[in-house]
Structure formats: C-alpha cells, structure tokens
Amino acid sequence: MIDTHNLKKRDLYLNKMIAFQDSEPVKVVTGMRRSGKSSLLKLMANHLKESGIADEQILEMNFESYAFKNMNSDSLYDYVKQHVVSGKRMYLFFDEVQRVLNWEDAINAFRVDFNCDLYVTGSNAYMLSSEYATYLSGRYVEIKMLPLSFSEFLYFHDFEIKGTKSALGGTHKQVFDKNGEHYDIREVFDAYMRFGGMPGIADVGLNQEKALVLLDGIYSTVVMRDILERENRRGQKRITDPILLKKIVMFLADNIGSNISVSSIGNTLVNEGLLEDGKHKGTPSAHTVQAYVNALLESYFFYEIKRFDIKGKEFLRTLGKYYIVDIGLRNYLLGFRNRDSGHVLENIVYFELLRRGYDVSIGKVDNTEVDFIATKADDKIYIQVSESMMSEDVRKRELAPLQRINDNYEKIVLSMNTGMDSSYEGIKSLDLIDWLLSEAVEETL
Structure with a gap:
C-alpha cells in the first residue's frame, strides 16, 4: 500500500x-516494475x-x-459502470492494466x-505493440518512466546541495543530509553509481x-511475472528456460555499452563455459536468444541502442549496444565492486538523455x-563520455570522432575530470556531475 502522505514528487512525469x-x-505510463508508476498515479x-x-x-x-x-474486459467494464457517478466527469486510474485479459477492449x-x-x-x-496500438491508435500519449535521475536521487534521499566558497575564490559543491552532515558531491555520486535509482532504495x-x-x-x-509467466502471445516464442534467461541477463549486464550482436551471444556463452555445448544441451539458436533478449527489452530491463552512420545518414543493422535500466540492479547481479566505470558512466548519461526527451x-x-x-525536433547533440580528460592520449581518442563531424550541431565531452580546458576547437568539455544536475530537463514528451 502506498503512503500517499509521504509521496515524493516526480515533477518531470507529473507535469507531463x-x-x-x-x-x-x-x-499510458510505461516503465519497469517498481520504477514509480503506481506512485505517479x-x-x-x-x-x-x-x-x-x-x-x-x-x-x-x-x-x-x-x-x-x-478480471477480464467484461467484468472490468461492469465494475467501472457501477461506480460511474451520473452527470459527473470520472477520472479512471488503472495500474498494471496489462494483467487484464483484453484490457484494450x-x-x-x-x-x-x-x-x-x-x-x-x-x-x-x-x-x-502493433496489435494493441491499433485499438488506441492516435488516442493515447505514452509517458515513459525511468528510475531516479541523479538529481531525483538527491531529493529522494533528503540530500541538499549547497555551494561553498573555495580557497581560490570559486565555489565548491557540497551535499548536506537532513542531519546536517556534509559530503563531497563525488561521494554522493559514487553512492548513486553503487545503489542506483530504484525509488524503493530511499525507503x-x-x-x-x-x-x-x-x-x-x-x-x-520482473523475471518471474513479466517474462517467465507471460502468456503465449501470437507469433512469440515462449520464455521457458530460467537458467538460459539468467545467463543472458548476466551477459548483457556484464557487457553494457559494448558492441554486441545477438547471434554471437549464444556462442560466447558456450565459449565462456556458461552454457554446455553438447548433444543434450546444444547451443541455443540465434532465434531463441533473440526471443529472450526481446523479452528483456519488453520488460524495460535492458534498452537497445542502434548505430547510425553519420556520413552515410543511415541506421546500421549490425552491432548495437545494450544498457541496463538501473545500475543498482547491475551491481546486484554482478556484485558491488568497481568495474567498468567508463561504461557505467555511459549508462547513466544514456538514460539521462532519454529523460530529457532525446532519441539516442x-x-x-x-x-x-x-x-x-x-536528437529532438531540430536539436542535435553529439556526446562523448570519458572518465577523465587529463591524459593527452585520452583527449585525442575522445575528440577525434567529434572533429570528423562537419555540421554545426553542439559537440560535448562529459567527464569526471575535465582538466583545465573548457573547450577544444569548439568542442565543449563539461563536468559530468554538473551536467546531470543542470536544469536542462525540458518538459517535453
């Protein structure tokens, strides 16, 4: 039961x-379980x-x-009809409506x-998806809900940012908790990278x-209700092997931000000894692996990002990447240890861009x-994410792709340590935490 008196605001979504x-x-509010959809209603x-x-x-x-x-669609209709107040406008809220058979009717x-x-x-x-959307075609607006952003994480955990003057005359961000204890902003960001943004963590x-x-x-x-128990849908392969599903989850979680083709996942799992390759087990077919990956994408556990050829101006069918909806879930799966922090930062930036209404x-x-x-309407930004811009080799590597792009759209490198320069030949170098906390979140769908 949700305590309505102590509900934390999610203004980005509520305002929409x-x-x-x-x-x-x-x-229609969509998103992974426990990301705050019920609270939003x-x-x-x-x-x-x-x-x-x-x-x-x-x-x-x-x-x-x-x-x-x-309940099915008939009993739902009857129930609502009994509760409609004659002559008054009704406001109907249905949480997890997909559990009702033929809900769209x-x-x-x-x-x-x-x-x-x-x-x-x-x-x-x-x-x-297509067969349902035809019912509501043009008659619904989707609000895509994600776990907490870093700024929401601060708010949910009762942290407050205050600027303090540094010895050199600049300002230094410090974070204070509700007891008045103060922390460096980086410490609190490390906590976000460790625990993630599921709203329940604040409780x-x-x-x-x-x-x-x-x-x-x-x-x-997510795994049991949304994937293993999902009904046998027309044209869809049923997900029946919890062991294979867990191994694919672990593989994708371990390889966030890496170029992956679904056809290679099964072979890689066999090669790494995660799946038996024998007469009895066999390597799962690419079709089977694809079905399991699709189920994870459908449940909003992972998100797929496609490659776009900037010069050829076309999407490429090969080697996309996957990001996990919440870094805390990745740490739960793989263990709480510092690993692959460059890709973790990418993961955080990717979802922040989605929150801000961009196609990525x-x-x-x-x-x-x-x-x-x-991209969003007429706006486009090219972004590189790096842990640090202090090393000349890293600077060359991160800047080179951006320098090859000939248009006039904004080009940014986001890093945890920007070095001394704020721009390189028009390419901005921004502090990643400052960018996350910037007030650039626009109220767009």
Whole structure:
C-alpha cells in the first residue's frame, strides 16, 4: 500500500501528465516494475483532489491486487459502470492494466461510453505493440518512466546541495543530509553509481544488505511475472528456460555499452563455459536468444541502442549496444565492486538523455565511434563520455570522432575530470556531475 502522505514528487512525469489532463488521449505510463508508476498515479489523483475534484469522481484500481485478480474486459467494464457517478466527469486510474485479459477492449469502451479521463500503467512494452496500438491508435500519449535521475536521487534521499566558497575564490559543491552532515558531491555520486535509482532504495536507506534484498525482489518480479509467466502471445516464442534467461541477463549486464550482436551471444556463452555445448544441451539458436533478449527489452530491463552512420545518414543493422535500466540492479547481479566505470558512466548519461526527451543512437564516423547522438525536433547533440580528460592520449581518442563531424550541431565531452580546458576547437568539455544536475530537463514528451 502506498503512503500517499509521504509521496515524493516526480515533477518531470507529473507535469507531463497534468499537461494532458482532461484531453482525449489515454495517458499510458510505461516503465519497469517498481520504477514509480503506481506512485505517479497517486500523485496525479492527489493533484485532482487538490484542484477540487471530488473523491467519488476518482476511481483507482491496481490489478496487482487480489481483489481484481480474475478480471477480464467484461467484468472490468461492469465494475467501472457501477461506480460511474451520473452527470459527473470520472477520472479512471488503472495500474498494471496489462494483467487484464483484453484490457484494450474495456479502455476503448470507456472512452466511447463515459465522460471520463483515463490513466493507465503497464510494465511491458508489448501492451503498446502493433496489435494493441491499433485499438488506441492516435488516442493515447505514452509517458515513459525511468528510475531516479541523479538529481531525483538527491531529493529522494533528503540530500541538499549547497555551494561553498573555495580557497581560490570559486565555489565548491557540497551535499548536506537532513542531519546536517556534509559530503563531497563525488561521494554522493559514487553512492548513486553503487545503489542506483530504484525509488524503493530511499525507503530502506543506503544500506547494502537492505538494498540487495530490495533489488533481488525487483529482479525476481520482473523475471518471474513479466517474462517467465507471460502468456503465449501470437507469433512469440515462449520464455521457458530460467537458467538460459539468467545467463543472458548476466551477459548483457556484464557487457553494457559494448558492441554486441545477438547471434554471437549464444556462442560466447558456450565459449565462456556458461552454457554446455553438447548433444543434450546444444547451443541455443540465434532465434531463441533473440526471443529472450526481446523479452528483456519488453520488460524495460535492458534498452537497445542502434548505430547510425553519420556520413552515410543511415541506421546500421549490425552491432548495437545494450544498457541496463538501473545500475543498482547491475551491481546486484554482478556484485558491488568497481568495474567498468567508463561504461557505467555511459549508462547513466544514456538514460539521462532519454529523460530529457532525446532519441539516442550511437554514431559511426568512418572507423571511429561517437558514444551518443541525441536528437529532438531540430536539436542535435553529439556526446562523448570519458572518465577523465587529463591524459593527452585520452583527449585525442575522445575528440577525434567529434572533429570528423562537419555540421554545426553542439559537440560535448562529459567527464569526471575535465582538466583545465573548457573547450577544444569548439568542442565543449563539461563536468559530468554538473551536467546531470543542470536544469536542462525540458518538459517535453
């Protein structure tokens, strides 16, 4: 049960929802389990009550609840019909609606039959895939929810940033907790890289044992409910082997930010001794591996990013990359140790770009690579992510791909240690933490 009195605000998402209040589209909140979708619906319901909507006009149903366990579209329709207040506009909130068989029939009927404003959440991308989307085509707006950004992490954990003057006359960011203890901003960012951004961590505190229990519960729920228990969908291969699924999860988690082809995953697992290669087991087919990867993408556990040939102006079909939705989950899977921090920073930047409303791809320039091309409407940014820009060799490596791009869009290198220079031939060098905390998050969908 969510405590509505102590709900932390998620203004980035709530403001999007409020912007579409009382408009025709169904507001569909998507994202991984436990990323805050249920709380967002509660925040929206609270907003309605604060703006004068009566309780009787608000109907909230969570289909994870046993009370609604066996509902189908018919019984859902009947239930809502009984609760509609005649002559009043209704506000209908349906949490985890994909658990209702043929849910889209009922949602469509509510739109037609009742004076209502509709809000739904779902933990699986399949709910908006082609066959369902045709029902709601052009009649829904998707709000994509992610775990906490670094600035949200600070807010959820009751940290406050204050600028203090340094001996050299500049300002130095320090973070204060609710007891007045202060920390260097880098220390708190290290905690974010360690524990991740699942909102539930704020309830248990930055305690490794408690965090592991919480993350284990999230992982188990995603894998069991959204992947292994999903119904046999038309044209989709069922996910029946929990051992193979776990090994693919571990492989992808260990290789975030690396160029991967699905056809090579099975072979790599065999070569590394993670799968038996024999007459009885055999190497899983590329088709099987693809089905398991698709299931992980559908449940928002991993996100795939495609490569774009900047000079040829086309997407490439080969060697995409995968990023994990939350770094805390990666640490839970692989162990809490410093590993591969360059790719972890990339992972954090990738999801921050998604939060800010950008479409993101990897850039290929001749035989070099740009970490991210972030596009939105007429805006485009090329971004490299590096741990440090102190070494001349690293500077050359990070700057070279950006220097080969001939257009006039912004080019940025984000790093934890920028060195002395703030730009190189027009390429900006920015502190990664400062960038994460910048107020550049625009209220766009």
